[in-house]
Amino acid sequence: MASPYSGLPVEQWEAKTKEIIEQYPLDLETIREIALASWSSLWLTKLGEGKTAMPIAELDLPAMVVGYFFEKLFARELQLRFPDHWRGGRSKDEKDLVFLPNSLFSTEMKTSGQLGTKVYGNRSYGQKSENESFVTKAEKSGYYITANFHGKTLMLLRLGWIDASDWRPQASSTGQAASLPNEVYQYKLVKILGDYRLCAPVGILEGVGPKTIDVFAKENVTTIQELLDYDGGNVVVQKFREKLESLEY
Numbered sequence: 001m002a003s004p005y006s007g008l009p010v011e012q013w014e015a016k017t018k019e020i021i022e023q024y025p026l027d028l029e030t031i032r033e034i035a036l037a038s039w040s041s042l043w044l045t046k047l048g049e050g051k052t053a054m055p056i057a058e059l060d061l062p063a064m065v066v067g068y069f070f071e072k073l074f075a076r077e078l079q080l081r082f083p084d085h086w087r088g089g090r091s092k093d094e095k096d097l098v099f100l101p102n103s104l105f106s107t108e109m110k111t112s113g114q115l116g117t118k119v120y121g122n123r124s125y126g127q128k129s130e131n132e133s134f135v136t137k138a139e140k141s142g143y144y145i146t147a148n149f150h151g152k153t154l155m156l157l158r159l160g161w162i163d164a165s166d167w168r169p170q171a172s173s174t175g176q177a178a179s180l181p182n183e184v185y186q187y188k189l190v191k192i193l194g195d196y197r198l199c200a201p202v203g204i205l206e207g208v209g210p211k212t213i214d215v216f217a218k219e220n221v222t223t224i225q226e227l228l229d230y231d232g233g234n235v236v237v238q239k240f241r242e243k244l245e246s247l248e249y
Contacts, residue, residue, distance in 0.1 A: 013187035063113025155200035160189035198225035
C-alpha cells in the first residue's frame with residue numbers, strides 16, 4: 001500500500017494527518033463513544049454461568065487478554081451501529097476492523113496496558129524478508145486506532161495512519177516487540193479528547209516517574225483530575241499542574 005506520507009518531510013506530516021483523518025468514515029466522537037461503551041461492557045462481562053460465573057472485573061487478567069477482549073467488543077459494537085459498512089476481521093489476513101465499501105479505510109487496533117502512552121507491535125511488524133518487502137499477514141500500513149489503558153482505566157485513544165516501515169523491531173535478536181519513533185506519535189496519531197482521560201493515573205504524564213508518583217501520593221493526587229484540582233503548596237505538584245493546564249483534555 002502506497003504511503004500518503006511518501007516523499008513528505010516530517011514537518012509536513014501533521015497537515016497530511018489532518019487530511020487523512022478528515023477522509024476517515026468515523027469521526028473522533030463516534031470512535032470515543034464506541035470505545036467507552038465497549039470498555040464498560042468488558043468489565044461487566046462474566047466468565048462461566050450459573051453459580052460458577054465469575055465477573056471479569058474480579059480476575060487478574062493479563063493486559064494482552066484485556067486488550068484482545070476490548071478489540072473484539074469494539075468491532076462488535078461498530079458492526080451493530082453500522083452493519084452495512086463495518087464488521088470485525090475474520091482472519092489474520094484481514095484488518096481488525098473491516099470497512100466493507102472501501103478496504104483503504106479498514107483499520108488495525110493496537111492496545112497497551114502499560115503505564116504510559118506508547119503502543120507496540122509484534123517484532124515481525126518491522127522485519128523485512130529477503131526480497132526487502134515488509135513481513136505482514138494483514139497489510140500493516142494504514143489506519144490505526146490505538147488505546148492505552150492501565151488496570152480498569154482507559155487512558156488514551158488515538159486515530160491515525162502508521163506505515164509498516166514506521167515499526168522498529170527491538171535490536172536484540174530475542175526481542176519480540178516493535179516500537180514507533182516519537183515523530184509518529186507526535187505527527188501521525190491524533191489524540192481523541194474527552195473526560196475519560198481525567199481518570200488516568202498521573203503516571204501517564206511525561207516526566208513522571210516512581211519518585212514523583214510518591215510525591216503526588218503524599219498530596220493525595222493519583223489521577224489527572226485530582227492533579228487539575230490540586231490547590232496545595234507542594235512546588236513539584238504545582239509545577240506539573242500548571243504544565244497540565246496548558247494541554248488539551
